[in-house]
Amino acid sequence: MRGHAGGGASRLPTVERHLTAIGRADLSAPVRQALADRQLATGRSVLDYGCGRGADVRALQRLGCTVDGWDPFFRPGGRIEPADVVLLTYVLNVIEDPAERRVTLSKAWELATSVLVVSARLTWEKSKVRGENFGDGLLTSRRTFQHLFGPSELRTYVEEVTGARVVSAAPGVVYVFKDETARLAFLAQRVVPDAEWLASEDTTTAIAALVDYVERRGRPPRLDETPRATAELLAQFKSGELKRLVRESADPGTVAEGAKRTTLNTLLYLAVELFNGRGPFGSLPLSVQMDVRSFFSSYREACRRSDRLLLKLRDDGYVRDAMNASLVGKLTPTALYVHRRAIDRMPTVLRLYEHCASIAAGRPQEWAIAKLRHQGRAVSWLDYPDFDRDPHPRILTSYLVDLHSLEASQTSYSHSANRPLLHRKHEFLAPDDPDVPRYQRLTEAEAKAGLYENPHLIGTEAGWEAELVRCGRTLRGHRLVRRVAD
Structure with a gap:
């Protein structure tokens, strides 16, 4: 975490904001996102406002960026001058004074001549922050403060303070453009x-x-x-x-x-x-x-x-017909599931469905499958880190955006002892994907061996392993082989 970027004296001096700043060897997730989105392009000046220990500053300098950093505790002598891109990375959430929080955001917006990149920790990280209620956040045992934002709260708050339209780049990361043409160019680049x-x-x-x-x-x-x-x-x-x-x-x-x-x-x-x-x-x-x-x-x-x-997009019947007509993805009684390699091959109204959710609350950096509900208008991006290597990949996280409320939530399965897993991987891909024949051969072998006879059992790791044992089979990569007796 960063030190705060407010210039005034803290009203609550017992809060040790600088203790939230961590040492890091690589770029923070929001700065990686800004790089991927071409906001930190060559020739653009960058100011990391509230840079903490300066890890992002050093990493961007190594990449050839023109970057300065300022922090009230770690870099009080840093230059505070207008820059094309201003980074306000995990700063707002550590400021316990709402008035100072607002002033800090306003100052960062004033310093940005092209785009302001704002990031904050989100409400689903509450399990990682232990503390007692304090103001509009939590005060930890180390005397640090955290105000955890909801994705829609962060977007609304930044729009209110800056008076400009905000684009959600990723969960907890928003961009505010000084020029409307630049905002529209970014949308075109995304879409x-x-x-x-x-x-x-x-x-x-x-x-x-x-x-x-x-x-x-x-x-x-x-x-x-x-x-x-x-x-x-x-x-x-x-x-x-x-x-x-x-x-x-x-x-x-x-x-x-x-x-x-x-x-x-x-x-x-x-x-x-x-x-x-x-x-x-x-x-x-x-x-x-x-x-x-x-x-x-x-x-x-x-x-x-x-x-x-x-x-x-509001017509359930039209959306369902589009899902039935889609040449890519796996259709279930509740949703269409599509691999990210095939997402642009969906019918246009379904591509719009997914894009609206991503613009509203940010699409996560890591995901393999997009899930589009038939009714209720919600999109989930599901992260299966080993989709290509694991014949039955296990889910790591699910990030859901409800298009009616624009609220978002994340579910982590990292500590689950019995994670959901996938079958019939080829069904999530486009028919001409080069991996489809290999995945389809495995599915056919598993069906022939009787592994799909009890579909209610095989959706989780434990149930799937039990069915493999029952059928006397095991997996070697994407090959199904007979299990050797113990």
Whole structure:
């Protein structure tokens, strides 16, 4: 934990805030998230406000970032100057004075010129914090304080203090952008990542990269959408020549599929944008603007269609039909379960369902399976760390977001002696996933051996092991073999 970032004298001097600062060798989870989300890009200045012992500062410096850190106890001489990115990492939860907590957040927001990254410990960590009730939190035996936030509480609190829309990046991590265009660009990056370009080393490969883009996006790019190296190699051609080359080289069917996919992706983005606050056309990222111009008669028409998509998310029958029609995932009487490798292959309304939950309360960094309920509109991200290696992976955590209340909760199975586990792994994946044949062979062997005759028993470790013993079988990797008698 960090020391506090407030500059004034504490009203309750018995609280030893600096004792919450821990030594760490690697980056904190919120800073890893900001790196993954490209918020700590090269050329951006960073201020770690309330940096504690400075582990994130040192790690970011090793990565080549321009970063300063300040902390009232450990780095009182650090520079407090405006920066593109301000990190307020596990600071708000250690300040016992609500007024000072608010001032600290306001100051951090004032210092951020591009984005403020705020993180806090969450209510489900209460079992790790022992103490007595104190103000709006807990006072530990070490005289440290913790105010544990609910995910929706953190989002609401930061929006209230900053007066800006907040995007949930992960559980307990939110981003606040100074510029609305930057917020919309981040949403686009989360919902519809930019198509990656093939490398261009000469004219031939540059043309191949252009054709590949057109086939995947369904439209030609504008010059300022094109990587500089590719643009320079293609500059020798006139516009008409490039169009002819693409027309002669691109597969029309593939281009049509790309156009259909981009149209649906644009509707998905605009629907998510409405869920989190829609801006004018000119504030959209350039690539989205071009998609709208290419595949819709107008921005208004695109918004109308995306609004209808968002309304369909409320229709239980429509959502259930989409789940029945999905070519990926395992459908049960209560939910659709989809592996993260197949999540973008779900019908568009189901992708919207999952994205709305992630934008509302943050998608966890580690997860393997997304669970979408038929009714009640709730998404759970289930972490099976050994999904690929373990023939029957055991669950580690479940993070649930209720889209009606926007409340979130986490369940940990790390100390459970009889964890739930998965069967028929191939059913969670897309049919063309390269691992499907191997997983399916195992399922067929297990069914043939009689291991699925008692489905009510095999959902947990103990029950599954008992059935293996009953059938005289054991597992070696993804192979079912006869059990050797003791």
